[in-house]
Amino acid sequence: MTTETLSETAAAAPKFSIRTVLHNAGIGLALLALIVFFSLFTEHFLTPNNITNILTQITINLVLAVGMTFVILIGGIDLSVGSVMAFAAVVAGKAITLPGFGPAEAIALAVVAATLTGVFCGFLNGAISAYWSLPSFIITLGMLNIARGAALQVSEAQTIYSFPFAFEEFGSAMIYGVPVVFLVALVLVFIAWFVLNFTVFGRLIYGIGNNEEAVRLAGHSVARYKIAAFTICGLTAGIAAVVYMARLNISSPIAGIGFELNAIAAVIIGGTSLSGGRGSVIGTLLGAFIIGVLANGLILIGLSDFMRQMITGVVIIVAVILDYYRAKYAAK
Amino acid sequence: MKLLKIAVAAATGLALLGGTALADDKPVVGLIMKSLANEFFQNMMVGAEEHQKRRGDYELKAVGMQNETDFESQINAVENFITQGVDAIVVAPADSRAMVRPLKKAMEAGIVVVNFDVALDEEAKKQQGVELAFVGPDNRGGAKLAGDALGKKLGEGGNVVIIEGNPGADNATQRRLGFEDSVAEYKLDLLDSRTAHWETEEANQVFATMLTAHPDIQGVMAANDSMAIGVVKALESAGRTDIEVVGFDNIPAVGPMIEDGRMLATVDQFGTDMAANAIDMALDVVSTGEQLQGWVKTPIELVTAK
Known part of the structure; x- marks a missing residue:
């Protein structure tokens, strides 16, 4: 029974890929247009x-x-990632400045502390919303406050600083002009792309977003996959905390306010449907580029902060409208 | 679970602050702070609590806000303090206009009100017919101290940019005006001025891009130290050591940067003592009945490498 459904899901994959390619081509063109314009x-x-x-x-x-x-993709949302990132950064900041460790141990300790904190918060988000079948919107809104409060509590609202030099080196290291931290992000994109497209786990993530009931009837534990999705999201918040610390060499409990909205915007501009089941992490990569290019280019052009904010808002809305038409034509 | 406990404890703590009965006849001072998520106000709060323990002749009830723009909770705090019948309210207004009316109500209820940190708007005070002194630092003057240090270093015609605080926040506006005063006085060339919302990471991104647009920047005025740290990091990644940075607040994290020259200067407005000093003044008014007048300026100091 299970294997049958799996092969069905797998059979659906190529159709998805073609659509995904079309999606990404559209976003890619938009990105290209922005780049040409700003150049x-x-x-x-x-x-x-x-x-x-x-x-x-x-x-x-x-x-x-x-x-x-x-x-x-599973039809959820995580509003807590900015706060979880700050909480993870503060816990890791406390760990990295503990006396009595060499630089290498201190850094390792910080990385473990940040990722575990992220995973823990993400797991809670997933477990609570899956167990009680509650909307993740409200659970993660709760976590947004819990994690921010915890970050302030742990740090006593103070900026933590004085990290080992090697950590700073990592944050500013380049390979042929490409920041190493960006390569880390690219590796994550690749892993996510592989998992989502070529593993049963990934196909089931799409499956849950498309038709949760069908996946449940096929005998899969939907709750387990939901928890996994939120845990992955928490993990990436922990990794983002490490990147933040390495780049800025501080841990601030007020870091990351509003970052969840930028992350959601990148995913949506990248063509992933807010109702789940449709989209790709390559789109997300392009979406993040569009936001980044826009933020950078509009400053270079000399546009005021307020105009810049307005234009970013317009782009998000236009992206969703385009997605509406894409979905409509794809359905025909 | 531990997190939950902390959250619950914090919530109960806040509720208790608002609800304890006024037991003995020591004067009660209600302290209304801005966001306690802000290091600056957190230190101020700790300073006030220590001051209360040291003096011991008054009772302190302190409330903060969730974030910088949460005006509503400050207004509620004033109303709660009126209901509780405190002797004095010492307030750092989150909004210089919105707070005038509730504070007027408090004064009419016979409560001594001391306005510190951010001055209430003169126009709004006039409109409401409120006479109230201000105890606090000169944010504009402080920013000008930092700006002047930069101006002296760069000389006439130096290319500078400003990294502003939250648009619309009074201290952000005052600090920007102070920087602009220095720009005018030292005939600096202001290339660009942008907000980074008081935040390190945003300042880092915004400044890195400004530096691309204007590679000839020679000096940066950041409206707080958190943003100055982001600027310093951007300079390090760009490999530029020829650009001078000034900040504001003198938070501990910039100490090493000033010592080794990555930052030229910052401004200390002695935030830790600020609430405590305002409380002293409020208690004086309570005991003597003599009102404060005009603007009682609190000390500010330029901090540079020794």
């Missing part, structure tokens, strides 16, 4: 330094958005 109208946009800047600037959002893609 024409600003003199510094396509310089190597600025490209490095953009890659650095989108890294945290991209890492968060990869995890968010899993959650949105």
Whole structure:
């Protein structure tokens, strides 16, 4: 029984891929148009330094958005990632500044602390919303407050600083002008892409987003996969915390306010449907680029902060409208 | 579970702060702070609590806000304090206009009100017919101290940018005006001015992009130290050591940066003592009945490498 459904799900995969390719081509074209526009109208946009800047600037959002893609694909939402990132950063900041450790141990300890904190919060989000079948919107809204409060409590609202030098090195390291932290994010995108497209787990994530009941009737534990999706999202928040710390060399309990909205925006602009079941992490990658390119290019053009905020809002709405038409034509 | 406990404990703590009966006849001071998520106000609160223990001749009830823009909770706090019949309210207003009316109500109820940290709006006070002194630092003057340090270092015609705080926040506006005063006085060239919402990561991104647009930047004025840290990090990644950065607040994390020259200066407005000093003044008014007048300026100091 189980194997039959699995092969059915797998059979549905190629159709998805073609649609996915079309989706991504559209977003890719939009990104390309933005890049052409900014290269024409600003003199510094396509310089190597600025490209490095953009890659650095989108890294945290991209890492968060990869995890968010899993959650949105199952038809959920995670509003807590910004706060969880701050909480993870503060716990890791406390760990890394513990006396009596060498730099290598301290860094390892911090990475473990950050990822475990993220995983723990994500697991709670998933377990609570799955066990009681509650909307993840409200559970993660609760977690947004819990994690932010916990971050402030643990740090006593103080910025934690003085991390080992090697950690800072990692945060600013480059390979051929590409920030190492961005490569970390790319590896995450690749892993997520592989998992979502070529594993049973990944196909079931899509399956749950499309038709939860069918997956349940096929004998799968929907709850377990939901918990997994939220745990992955928590994990990426923990990884984002490590990136934040390495880049800025501080842990601030007020870090990441509103980051969840940017991550959601990247996923949605990337063509993943808010109702779940449709979309891809490659789209998310492109979505993160669109947001990053826009933020960077509009400053280079010299647009005021307020106009910049308005345009970012317009782009999100336009992306969702385009998605509406894409979905409509794809259905024909 | 531990998290939940902490959250529950915090919630109960807040509820208790609002609800304890006024037992003995010591004067009661209601302290209304801004966001306790902000390091600056957190330190101020700790300073006030220590001050209460040291003096011991008054009772302190302190409330903070969830975030910088949560005006509503400050207004509620004033109303709660009126109901409880405290002797004095010492308040750092989150909004210089919205707080005037509730504070007027408190004064009419015979409560001594001391306004510190951010001054209430003069126009709004006039409209409501409120006379109230202000105890606090000169944010504009402080920012000008930092801006002047930068101006002296760069000399006439230096290219500078400003990283602003939250648009619409009074201290953000005052600090921007202070920086602009320095720009005018030292005939600096202001290339760009943008907000990074007081936040390190955003300042890092915004400044990195500004630096791309204007590679000839020579100096940066950041409206707080958290943002200055983000600027310093952006300079490090860009490999630029020729750009001077000034900040504001003197938080511990910038100490090492000022010592080793990554930052030129910051401004200390002695936030830890600020609430405590305002409480002292409120208690003086309660005991002597002599009102404060005008603007009681609290100390500010430019901090540079020794």
